Amino acid sequence: MNANKKTIVVKLGTSVLTSGTTKLDRAQMLEIVRQCAMLHKQGHPIIVVTSGAIAAGKEHLNMPDIEPTVANKQMLAAVGQGQLIREWENLFKIYGLHVGQMLLTRADLGDKGRFLNARDTLNTLLKHRIIPLINENDAVATREIKVGDNDNLSALVALLADADQLILLTDQQGLFTADPRNNPDAKLITEVTEITDAIHNLAGGSVGGLGTGGMATKIESATVANRAGIEVVIASGQRKDVIIDAVNGMSVGTRFVSENNRLEARKNWIFAGSRSAGVLVVDQGAEKAILNDGSSLLAKGILSIESHFLRGYVVSVNNQRGKEIARGIVRYKSADIEKIKGQHSDKIEEILGYEHGTVVIHRDDLVIL
Numbered sequence: 433m434n435a436n437k438k439t440i441v442v443k444l445g446t447s448v449l450t451s452g453t454t455k456l457d458r459a460q461m462l463e464i465v466r467q468c469a470m471l472h473k474q475g476h477p478i479i480v481v482t483s484g485a486i487a488a489g490k491e492h493l494n495m496p497d498i499e500p501t502v503a504n505k506q507m508l509a510a511v512g513q514g515q516l517i518r519e520w521e522n523l524f525k526i527y528g529l530h531v532g533q534m535l536l537t538r539a540d541l542g543d544k545g546r547f548l549n550a551r552d553t554l555n556t557l558l559k560h561r562i563i564p565l566i567n568e569n570d571a572v573a574t575r576e577i578k579v580g581d582n583d584n585l586s587a588l589v590a591l592l593a594d595a596d597q598l599i600l601l602t603d604q605q606g607l608f609t610a611d612p613r614n615n616p617d618a619k620l621i622t623e624v625t626e627i628t629d630a631i632h633n634l635a636g637g638s639v640g641g642l643g644t645g646g647m648a649t650k651i652e653s654a655t656v657a658n659r660a661g662i663e664v665v666i667a668s669g670q671r672k673d674v675i676i677d678a679v680n681g682m683s684v685g686t687r688f689v690s691e692n693n694r695l696e697a698r699k700n701w702i703f704a705g706s707r708s709a710g711v712l713v714v715d716q717g718a719e720k721a722i723l724n725d726g727s728s729l730l731a732k733g734i735l736s737i738e739s740h741f742l743r744g745y746v747v748s749v750n751n752q753r754g755k756e757i758a759r760g761i762v763r764y765k766s767a768d769i770e771k772i773k774g775q776h777s778d779k780i781e782e783i784l785g786y787e788h789g790t791v792v793i794h795r796d797d798l799v800i801l
């Protein structure tokens with residue numbers, strides 16, 4: 433991790449965005465934007481996972497008491513998402529920042545081709561210093577493809593972004609020894625080094641009006657992110673300078689530290705359950721570059737392709753003696769690799785009429801065997 437430039441995912445629960453009311457709290461949102469803008473100015477890439485579409489829809493339609501059926505919530509999200517983004521857009525504009533909306537479902541992140549597309553979009557937004565605003569695509573998500581809560585979604589986004597830190601902001605100071613709403617003696621836990629069953633058991637569901645999942649889904653999220661080597665902080669959105677202080681390593685809320693190696697853990701996650709769908713045979717130069725120099729696989733070093741596969745599939749990289757040296761996720765389908773093999777990366781767009789980047793397998797998506 434570059435200590436000076438951390439990639440940060442900030443997740444804002446409905447409880448923070450409404451301050452416990454039935455309406456968006458614009459002053460609170462502006463305060464969050466101020467902190468994000470300051471960190472952004474210091475060079476930290478910031479990604480915002482924002483809940484609040486359902487709350488915004490209720491406010492806009494003036495339906496505070498509508499029955500919370502799935503269909504009604506999807507309708508509210510369809511109405512509220514536009515309202516929500518408009519609010520964010522106007523607030524970030526005060527600091528001269530653009531925003532870009534990404535609405536995701538579990539299916540988008542589970543499918544490797546769509547995962548690559550989402551990651552490319554996210555990285556391109558960050559490269560252009562645009563703030564990605566992410567929410568679940570509630571209006572289209574059915575139970576099978578839904579992540580279901582933005583706590584878990586934010587952990588997946590942190591993996592997608594290869595983030596250094598995930599900050600979950602809510603209406604409590606952090607994780608307590610019991611739900612502080614009904615346990616006045618509950619104590620704040622400031623640091624968690626291992627997420628044990630006992631930690632899971634402390635966390636209750638949401639008793640607030642508009643939130644989803646309560647502390648239980650935040651612990652699930654912390655488990656996923658920690659396993660991938662990403663530090664997690666759960667803290668109150670109301671605390672002064674909460675995001676800035678969390679990024680600067682000050683004692684804020686509950687910090688879940690992780691000792692796991694980020695890159696290796698992320699690769700394990702990417703490759704979990706994948707079988708090799710084909711083979712790319714590479715020349716000696718590419719073999720050396722991959723094994724000794726930590727390089728990505730370029731089209732130039734590919735000699736032949738075995739089998740048919742699509743962009744996003746996991747394939748084997750074999751040397752000329754038929755030995756599998758690595759395995760990785762391809763950014764081009766086999767039919768296109770046939771056309772660009774042996775060619776310089778500059779030629780890809782000319783040959784295919786489009787490009788998905790200069791490499792066939794990116795180093796970060798390549799496991800050496």
Ligand SMILES: Nc1ncnc2c1ncn2[C@@H]1O[C@H](COP(=O)(O)OP(=O)(O)O)[C@@H](O)[C@H]1O
Binds near residue numbers: 483
């Ligand atoms: N051990 C715990 N420590 C802190 N909060 C807890 C705990 N168990 C349950 N909660 C509840 O989780 C709620 C936050 O979750 P939620 O309502 O889903 O908010 P958000 O919209 O921020 O995701 C708190 O208001 C609190 O009542």
Ligand SMILES: N[C@@H](CCC(=O)OP(=O)(O)O)C(=O)O
Binds near residue numbers: 446486487580581582
């Ligand atoms: N996607 C939904 C929020 C779902 C959710 O997880 O809410 P929360 O527990 O407040 O973070 C929305 O925008 O209303």
